[in-house]
Amino acid sequence: MQDSKATVETPDWLDEIRWNADGLVPAIAQDATTGDILMMAWMNAESLRLTAEEGQAVYWSRSRGKLWRKGETSGHQQVIEEIRLDCDEDVILLKVEQKGGIACHTGRRSCFYRRLENGKWAGVDPVVRDPDAIYGNKQGDSSNE
Amino acid sequence: MQDSKATVETPDWLDEIRWNADGLVPAIAQDATTGDILMMAWMNAESLRLTAEEGQAVYWSRSRGKLWRKGETSGHQQVIEEIRLDCDEDVILLKVEQKGGIACHTGRRSCFYRRLENGKWAGVDPVVRDPDAIYGNKQGDSSNE
Numbered sequence: 189m190q191d192s193k194a195t196v197e198t199p200d201w202l203d204e205i206r207w208n209a210d211g212l213v214p215a216i217a218q219d220a221t222t223g224d225i226l227m228m229a230w231m232n233a234e235s236l237r238l239t240a241e242e243g244q245a246v247y248w249s250r251s252r253g254k255l256w257r258k259g260e261t262s263g264h265q266q267v268i269e270e271i272r273l274d275c276d277e278d279v280i281l282l283k284v285e286q287k288g289g290i291a292c293h294t295g296r297r298s299c300f301y302r303r304l305e306n307g308k309w310a311g312v313d314p315v316v317r318d319p320d321a322i323y324g325n326k327q328g329d330s331s332n333e
Numbered sequence: 334m335q336d337s338k339a340t341v342e343t344p345d346w347l348d349e350i351r352w353n354a355d356g357l358v359p360a361i362a363q364d365a366t367t368g369d370i371l372m373m374a375w376m377n378a379e380s381l382r383l384t385a386e387e388g389q390a391v392y393w394s395r396s397r398g399k400l401w402r403k404g405e406t407s408g409h410q411q412v413i414e415e416i417r418l419d420c421d422e423d424v425i426l427l428k429v430e431q432k433g434g435i436a437c438h439t440g441r442r443s444c445f446y447r448r449l450e451n452g453k454w455a456g457v458d459p460v461v462r463d464p465d466a467i468y469g470n471k472q473g474d475s476s477n478e
Binding site: 199200201204214216218222223224225227228240270271272273274275276279281292293294296299300301302303304307308309 | 344345346349359361363367368369370372373385415416417418419420421424426437438439441444445446447448449452453454
């Protein structure tokens with residue numbers, strides 16, 4: 189017999205996703221306008237459902253063990269334009285409008301600001317805004333999870 | 334005392350990466366020209382070192398438990414233009430030239446060809462080439478790991 193309660197609560201499209209052993213999948217956030225990859229974080233079923241319902245990125249913080257509404261401290265929300273799924277059904281791609289133009293807790297546009305150059309990781313993208321000015325004494329809400 | 338052999342064999346830049354419990358990190362492949370996200374797969378230290386040395390994407394196939402030179406069957410290699418690291422040192426971004434214009438084992442340009450529309454995953458990107466024509470009877474070498 190089916191558990192009708194669970195059937196009602198979980199949209200079918202969530203059932204198609206192959207969650208890992210921890211019930212999570214990686215979610216890549218891409219700037220819908222520029223194509224820049226902003227960050228990668230993790231989602232559980234609830235965070236992905238809320239992302240779709242609210243139209244803003246909601247991740248699962250592995251370190252804090254709780255839902256993490258991107259931008260809840262910084263104001264740098266990610267407004268959803270598209271949610272995509274890969275061929276293996278185990279990676280999510282979000283195309284977003286990045287509020288404030290800053291995704292990274294370091295105050296940079298993207299978390300991928302280091303490039304391998306001559307055997308070293310070189311920081312190649314500028315800090316747009318001082319993180320202290322963004323967060324004050326609060327914990328950063330970017331991918332520093 | 335340090336193990337001098339290991340010190341010699343492992344480039345310092347690899348030591349900065351925070352591998353997961355399985356010794357892996359996610360690696361996102363992005364088309365360097367169009368900005369399209371092509372796929373996400375996994376890398377261990379050896380595959381990332383080889384990627385940098387050979388200038389072509391080498392992943393770690395979790396299902397096959399071995400190195401996976403992208404394009405070894407299909408010819409659809411990914412030539413490396415940049416290797417980037419995120420702020421948490423646990424995700425790799427590859428900017429690549431995608432040979433053949435096809436990254437996905439389904440014969441599509443990108444593995445992220447499904448979009449959430451009205452509560453369903455809708456295929457929105459076309460098959461560029463029939464997978465049977467790409468792989469014949471061989472196992473696909475795309476992200477169908």
